[in-house]
Amino acid sequence: xxxxxxxxxxxxxxxxxxxxxxxxxxxxxxxxxxxxxxxxxxxxxxxxxxxxxxxxxxxxxxxxxxxxxxxxxxxxxxxxxxxxxxxxxxxxxxxxxxxxxxxxxxxxxxxxxxxxxxxxxxxxxxxxxxxxxxxxxxxxxxxxxxxxxxxxxxxxxxxxxxxxxxxxxxxxxxxxxxxxxxxxxxxxxxxxxxxxxxxxxxxxxxxxxxxxxxxxxxxxxxxxxxxxxxxxxxxxxxxxxxxxxxxxxxxxxxxxxxxxxxxxxxxxxxxxxxxxxxxxxxxxxxxxxxxxxxxxxxxxxxxxxxxxxxxxxxxxxxxxxxxxxxxxxxxxxxxxxxxxxxxxxxxxxxxxxxxxxxxxxxxxxxxxxxxxxxx
Amino acid sequence: xxxxxxxxxxxxxxxxxxxxxxxxxxxxxxxxxxxxxxxxxxxxxxxxxxxxxxxxxxxxxxxxxxxxxxxxxxxxxxxxxxxxxxxxxxxxxxxxxxxxxxxxxxxxxxxxxxxxxxxxxxxxxxxxxxxxxxxxxxxxxxxxxxxxxxxxxxxxxxxxxxxxxxxxxxxxxxxxxxxxxxxxxxxxxxxxxxxxxxxxxxxxxxxxxxxxxxxxxxxxxxxxxxxxxxxxxxxxxxxxxxxxxxxxxxxxxxxxxxxxxxxxxxxxxxxxxxxxxxxxxxxxxxxxxxxxxxxxxxxxxxxxxxxxxxxxxxxxxxxxxxxxxxxxxxxxxxxxxxxxxxxxxxxxxxxxxxxxxxxxxxxxxxxxxxxxxxx
Numbered sequence: 001x002x003x004x005x006x007x008x009x010x011x012x013x014x015x016x017x018x019x020x021x022x023x024x025x026x027x028x029x030x031x032x033x034x035x036x037x038x039x040x041x042x043x044x045x046x047x048x049x050x051x052x053x054x055x056x057x058x059x060x061x062x063x064x065x066x067x068x069x070x071x072x073x074x075x076x077x078x079x080x081x082x083x084x085x086x087x088x089x090x091x092x093x094x095x096x097x098x099x100x101x102x103x104x105x106x107x108x109x110x111x112x113x114x115x116x117x118x119x120x121x122x123x124x125x126x127x128x129x130x131x132x133x134x135x136x137x138x139x140x141x142x143x144x145x146x147x148x149x150x151x152x153x154x155x156x157x158x159x160x161x162x163x164x165x166x167x168x169x170x171x172x173x174x175x176x177x178x179x180x181x182x183x184x185x186x187x188x189x190x191x192x193x194x195x196x197x198x199x200x201x202x203x204x205x206x207x208x209x210x211x212x213x214x215x216x217x218x219x220x221x222x223x224x225x226x227x228x229x230x231x232x233x234x235x236x237x238x239x240x241x242x243x244x245x246x247x248x249x250x251x252x253x254x255x256x257x258x259x260x261x262x263x264x265x266x267x268x269x270x271x272x273x274x275x276x277x278x279x280x281x282x283x284x285x286x287x288x289x290x291x292x293x294x295x296x297x298x299x300x301x302x303x304x305x306x307x308x309x310x311x312x313x314x315x316x317x318x319x320x321x322x323x324x325x326x327x328x329x330x331x332x333x334x335x336x337x338x339x340x341x342x343x344x345x346x347x348x349x350x351x352x353x354x355x356x357x358x359x360x361x362x363x364x365x366x367x368x369x370x371x372x373x374x375x
Numbered sequence: 376x377x378x379x380x381x382x383x384x385x386x387x388x389x390x391x392x393x394x395x396x397x398x399x400x401x402x403x404x405x406x407x408x409x410x411x412x413x414x415x416x417x418x419x420x421x422x423x424x425x426x427x428x429x430x431x432x433x434x435x436x437x438x439x440x441x442x443x444x445x446x447x448x449x450x451x452x453x454x455x456x457x458x459x460x461x462x463x464x465x466x467x468x469x470x471x472x473x474x475x476x477x478x479x480x481x482x483x484x485x486x487x488x489x490x491x492x493x494x495x496x497x498x499x500x501x502x503x504x505x506x507x508x509x510x511x512x513x514x515x516x517x518x519x520x521x522x523x524x525x526x527x528x529x530x531x532x533x534x535x536x537x538x539x540x541x542x543x544x545x546x547x548x549x550x551x552x553x554x555x556x557x558x559x560x561x562x563x564x565x566x567x568x569x570x571x572x573x574x575x576x577x578x579x580x581x582x583x584x585x586x587x588x589x590x591x592x593x594x595x596x597x598x599x600x601x602x603x604x605x606x607x608x609x610x611x612x613x614x615x616x617x618x619x620x621x622x623x624x625x626x627x628x629x630x631x632x633x634x635x636x637x638x639x640x641x642x643x644x645x646x647x648x649x650x651x652x653x654x655x656x657x658x659x660x661x662x663x664x665x666x667x668x669x670x671x672x673x674x675x676x677x678x679x680x681x682x683x684x685x686x687x688x689x690x691x692x693x694x695x696x697x698x699x700x701x702x703x704x705x706x707x708x709x710x711x712x713x714x715x716x717x718x719x720x721x722x723x724x725x726x727x728x729x730x731x732x733x734x735x736x737x738x739x740x741x742x743x744x745x746x747x748x749x750x
Binding site: 062082084111262275276279315333350351374 | 381382383384415437438439457458459460461462463466481482483485486489508511512513514545634636637638639640645647650651652654655656688689690691693708709710721722725726727728748749750
């Protein structure tokens with residue numbers, strides 16, 4: 001990599017992004033379902049467009065700021081996949097008035113009532129998905145919960161479109177074998193199809209049946225009844241995903257470029273990439289192999305055996321040999337550039353306002369991708 | 376608090392900032408040393424100016440982006456307190472050419488040689504402090520390490536001003552009694568004065584003797600031999616500082632405003648403030664009382680007994696009753712606003728590009744303070 005950018009910065013390998021997005025596109029194409037990428041990981045236009053082979057397509061967002069950013073670039077089919085706070089309906093309505101088919105998400109009667117009240121008062125359509133809890137991970141109602149039909153009833157009676165159901169199999173991040181991942185994908189599919197069936201039996205068309213997580217999107221072998229898949233992390237991948245076997249370390253397209261600035265305590269090296277650059281996500285601490293705050297590579301992207309980022313303060317990273325590895329600290333002089341592979345790409349990327357992008361390993365940095373930020 | 380801002384956002388109580396900055400200013404004034412606040416916590420002009428009672432003064436920065444941001448607002452005496460990466464000297468020189476007396480930091484002969492080479496080639500003064508390791512926490516050379524005089528020798532022979540010594544007593548964050556904090560402050564003072572004495576005995580004037588950390592700055596009762604104190608966190612304070620007794624929970628001037636958006640698993644509530652809003656810092660996990668990802672207050676700033684933020688994903692916070700507290704989940708309806716008090720104010724603030732500022736509790740939000748960002 002050659003670039004005049006000063007460390008620390010977020011570095012993206014465009015060729016790896018191209019390969020990662022092609023892999024999931026091909027996989028889902030073979031299963032006959034649509035892809036609605038979650039842009040919360042990259043928050044950037046270029047890799048999102050690459051996910052569609054150029055052009056635009058249906059996307060998922062985690063903030064209304066993302067929705068506005070992508071709407072400004074011509075995206076018109078957007079799912080805001082965080083339970084709606086009633087105070088945000090104003091902004092949702094403004095996006096719809098701009099011509100964006102923005103779908104909202106909810107899982108309580110209270111939200112349904114607030115949505116109906118707003119839609120009625122302002123005479124604006126607010127199509128909604130109901131969030132389904134497929135694995136006890138976070139929000140949503142269970143497919144067999146009486147509230148499902150109650151929520152749908154409130155919406156439909158109030159003239160709000162019950163567009164369908166959505167779930168996120170968050171527990172798949174803790175599945176460590178191909179069998180467990182396939183089981184998570186099948187559990188996610190079964191729960192969401194059950195929920196859609198109950199809605200339809202209750203008289204609601206519910207055309208959208210949406211599932212998604214990077215692990216289940218790749219592990220699914222049958223998506224009968226599902227209409228769309230959401231995944232976001234897969235564009236970059238990270239060490240959590242490598243740890244559960246969804247990708248290899250070589251697939252990781254994002255890293256943080258850093259410079260060695262000195263020696264730290266207890267046989268360690270200091271870099272200029274602290275948690276402001278890498279995040280302090282410790283997602284692999286619950287996995288069989290703990291990668292601490294990230295694996296270290298050379299400036300050419302070659303993994304430096306057993307060197308990990310073991311600590312961070314605001315603008316300092318601490319690199320040391322993996323505990324028990326039984327080797328000495330590599331000889332990296334002050335001024336040497338290294339890269340830190342992310343534990344959790346969403347968290348690492350969130351620390352940056354843009355990416356420096358190289359065409360591929362050994363190629364210069366020639367692009368800069370801006371990220372949506374804030375809420 | 377009344378504001379039209381949508382959650383999540385970073386909320387600052389101006390009256391508490393005023394009180395916090397006055398407290399340290401008075402304390403250090405009584406000890407007869409200068410204050411060089413570290414702006415890495417707030418990264419904002421307004422609270423920094425408040426620390427000087429209005430106007431400007433000497434500051435400490437953690438990035439050159441901060442240096443440039445504050446230089447643009449008239450700050451001319453700036454210490455860049457992260458070990459210099461040789462590749463950044465260009466930008467340091469540009470700041471000095473703008474009239475900023477920017478001091479750099481180093482702790483290796485390699486850096487000293489790079490600084491001398493750059494200063495000679497570009498004919499620019501690059502006054503430097505040598506970082507001293509006072510407690511084995513991070514970087515720096517020990518006061519009795521022969522490298523101290525070696526580094527100073529390389530600088531002086533190369534025509535670079537050895538401006539003095541600096542240390543950061545990072546281990547004071549793990550001191551839990553007034554006695555331990557005073558001991559940390561005295562240990563920091565003694566180490567830095569020893570180092571300055573050795574430099575002066577070696578023929579280097581070393582006029583600057585700089586110490587600092589929020590805990591030691593408040594705990595110090597004697598700063599003989601010290602010329603300046605750095606502290607940054609004290610402007611906002613946080614739960615880590617409350618945990619070690621440097622402040623009370625009521626002193627914390629920063630919080631994250633959030634909205635309840637639903638129910639989560641296992642008797643929990645979901646909010647719209649995930650780790651993008653609060654950070655995932657778990658700094659109190661090693662303290663006697665674990666505050667998880669933060670204490671929860673009402674929208675009026677009243678602590679909700681035993682309610683803590685126990686989990687976070689990118690845009691979801693999970694609130695639950697403190698394990699073992701033996702009470703039920705409070706009845707907070709969807710749409711209710713709450714606030715999360717930060718575990719680590721530097722980390723929480725770093726997730727935001729600005730602060731919404733109320734004059735005081737019960738007052739409306741009337742100011743917006745922008746933060747420096749990036750590197």
